[in-house]
Amino acid sequence: MSSGYIVTIFTFVAIYISLALSLNILTGYAGQISLGHAAFLGIGAYTSAVLAVRYGLPFWVDFLAAVVITGIIGTILGLPSLRVRHDFLVLATMGVNFVVVSVFKYVDFFRGAMGLVNIPAPTILGLTFRGGAPYLTLTAIYALLTLAVCWYLSKTWSGLAFHAIRNDEDAAASVGVGSARYKIYAFGISAALAGGAGSLYAHFLGSVFPDNFVFVESIGMLSMVIFGGIGTLRGPIIGAIFLRLMPELFRFIQDYRFTLYGALLVLMMLFQPMGLLGKDSWLWKFSTRLLPGNRTSMREEIP
Amino acid sequence: MLILQNLSDALILACTYILMAAGLTMVYGVLKVLHIAHASVYTVGAFIGVLVFSWIGNFWLALLCAMLISGVFGVLIYRSTYFYLLNAPRTVPLIASVGMFVMFTDLLQKNFLMGPYQRAFPAAGAGLPAIQTTWLSLTPKQLLILLVTLGLLVLLYFLLTRTRLGLSWQAASMDREMAAAVGINLNRSIAANFFLGSALAGAAGVLVGVYNNSVFATMGDLPSYKAFIIIVLGGMGSLPGAILASLLLAIVENFMVASIGYVLPRDSIAFLVLILMLMFRPNGLLGRE
Numbered sequence: 001m002s003s004g005y006i007v008t009i010f011t012f013v014a015i016y017i018s019l020a021l022s023l024n025i026l027t028g029y030a031g032q033i034s035l036g037h038a039a040f041l042g043i044g045a046y047t048s049a050v051l052a053v054r055y056g057l058p059f060w061v062d063f064l065a066a067v068v069i070t071g072i073i074g075t076i077l078g079l080p081s082l083r084v085r086h087d088f089l090v091l092a093t094m095g096v097n098f099v100v101v102s103v104f105k106y107v108d109f110f111r112g113a114m115g116l117v118n119i120p121a122p123t124i125l126g127l128t129f130r131g132g133a134p135y136l137t138l139t140a141i142y143a144l145l146t147l148a149v150c151w152y153l154s155k156t157w158s159g160l161a162f163h164a165i166r167n168d169e170d171a172a173a174s175v176g177v178g179s180a181r182y183k184i185y186a187f188g189i190s191a192a193l194a195g196g197a198g199s200l201y202a203h204f205l206g207s208v209f210p211d212n213f214v215f216v217e218s219i220g221m222l223s224m225v226i227f228g229g230i231g232t233l234r235g236p237i238i239g240a241i242f243l244r245l246m247p248e249l250f251r252f253i254q255d256y257r258f259t260l261y262g263a264l265l266v267l268m269m270l271f272q273p274m275g276l277l278g279k280d281s282w283l284w285k286f287s288t289r290l291l292p293g294n295r296t297s298m299r300e301e302i303p
Numbered sequence: 304m305l306i307l308q309n310l311s312d313a314l315i316l317a318c319t320y321i322l323m324a325a326g327l328t329m330v331y332g333v334l335k336v337l338h339i340a341h342a343s344v345y346t347v348g349a350f351i352g353v354l355v356f357s358w359i360g361n362f363w364l365a366l367l368c369a370m371l372i373s374g375v376f377g378v379l380i381y382r383s384t385y386f387y388l389l390n391a392p393r394t395v396p397l398i399a400s401v402g403m404f405v406m407f408t409d410l411l412q413k414n415f416l417m418g419p420y421q422r423a424f425p426a427a428g429a430g431l432p433a434i435q436t437t438w439l440s441l442t443p444k445q446l447l448i449l450l451v452t453l454g455l456l457v458l459l460y461f462l463l464t465r466t467r468l469g470l471s472w473q474a475a476s477m478d479r480e481m482a483a484a485v486g487i488n489l490n491r492s493i494a495a496n497f498f499l500g501s502a503l504a505g506a507a508g509v510l511v512g513v514y515n516n517s518v519f520a521t522m523g524d525l526p527s528y529k530a531f532i533i534i535v536l537g538g539m540g541s542l543p544g545a546i547l548a549s550l551l552l553a554i555v556e557n558f559m560v561a562s563i564g565y566v567l568p569r570d571s572i573a574f575l576v577l578i579l580m581l582m583f584r585p586n587g588l589l590g591r592e
Binding site for chain 1: 347387393395402403406408409410528538574581586
């Protein structure tokens with residue numbers, strides 16, 4: 001295990017923290033379960049890759065374009081959520097994922113299954129970030145930025161509106177929360193943040209292929225959110241770290257790591273459905289009890 | 304007659320969709336769970352079928368064993384997870400189902416089970432003749448699929464409408480608590496529901512395995528995604544809806560592929576149909592809610 005290898009792993013961890021946090025805005029805060037988040041990662045990555053490879057635009061343009069375009073597409077794809085609820089929405093988002101991947105695969109503009117290769121390393125202010133610790137810093141900064149957005153959202157009126165929609169859409173509407181508007185916001189913000197992560201993903205790997213953004217990836221992201229603790233700030237971070245590192249940590253059972261991954265999810269749902277560090281999980285209760293002065297702060301979490 | 308040939312191809316495709324979707328929609332009707340691990344049940348069915356067939360050489364016995372074992376497998380899935388999650392929020396069983404799907408797919412690819420390669424399922428048409436008339440032409444394999452599907456559907460119809468068990472499912476899918484209150488043994492009825500739904504998926508696995516003459520560990524993925532589309536199109540939990548939607552989807556897929564060619568692959572056509580339909584009829588074609 002070289003240090004370069006470890007840095008690569010942690011770069012991915014940072015990217016996935018941003019992804020899990022962005023999905024959490026949609027699924028944890030606004031309660032719209034999505035099994036298609038990898039589509040937004042893919043749209044961001046492809047936007048960035050197309051602009052960099054085909055048009056030779058600099059990194060910051062790609063990056064901003066990825067954020068904006070993915071945000072806009074996310075907003076449009078959020079429209080079905082106004083008509084469709086619960087399980088229907090889960091399946092609709094899953095469908096979006098399949099359609100997006102097959103567009104990447106079968107539309108010549110995206111070079112099909114050959115993918116887009118030779119994406120240049122990002123250059124910011126004359127510094128080139130090719131792999132290694134510098135790129136890790138870049139992705140870590142983006143993860144912190146995502147965290148800041150999530151934290152800010154959880155403190156504002158929008159955060160409360162999301163919370164209300166998640167708990168009971170009709171009740172929220174009856175007290176004047178425009179659920180349509182806030183659902184679209186949630187889709188847009190969540191997609192935009194995932195798009196930025198996609199841009200970093202594309203520039204890090206240097207190539208993108210349709211198969212990087214398939215349905216199973218979406219399952220992985222949702223698992224991170226739920227495993228760590230849905231609707232909290234800490235949960236998706238812990239979930240992303242744990243589930244990304246687990247295959248590396250359990251390398252000694254290499255062949256069975258996905259079996260273990262699946263079994264872990266099932267056990268988690270059976271015994272700790274709110275996630276490892278979610279509200280009411282024993283680990284979180286235990287650790288808050290240990291901290292001095294927190295004894296009385298067992299208040300309801302307002303995400 | 305090209306159009307009629309397309310129609311009979313579509314009919315056969317629809318048959319395999321129906322068997323897969325029927326199990327899913329039954330499970331959804333009673334439990335309100337998106338049972339993603341249904342894909343694994345389908346694959347296990349095909350696997351058992353191919354094992355028994357290569358061992359004994361009789362297709363019908365292989366089909367029966369596959370259905371029995373995948374049925375039992377389905378009940379085990381229910382008893383080990385969903386049973387404990389009946390009153391949990393909907394995301395919880397969904398994620399548990401995803402976990403099982405990941406776990407079983409990985410396990411099935413191991414060498415002591417199916418291994419990462421394809422196996423042939425050389426059952427041909429199980430001795431059935433080919434049918435060749437002016438308006439219909441079916442190969443023995445296609446006839447086999449049609450007959451088995453029709454047989455199972457008739458059986459299912461009688462079970463659902465003429466037996467106490469079927470009535471208890473209908474009651475449970477309307478209101479689980481109320482059904483329990485009027486003395487329906489929910490545990491037994493849900494377990495039987497899982498058994499039958501999973502047996503149908505197992506049969507679908509065997510039939511598709513025979514039709515394509517190949518069985519492999521991830522063969523269940525695409526059919527199960529499509530089955531989700533079908534149960535949405537048909538209205539969640541509605542069996543007639545699922546049958547109608549299977550036919551519709553198979554016909555649309557076949558004609559789209561035949562007429563406009565490969566602009567998009569057939570599998571994403573299905574999802575496009577789904578998304579468009581959800582915009583206009585959010586509760587499915589025959590759904591009520």
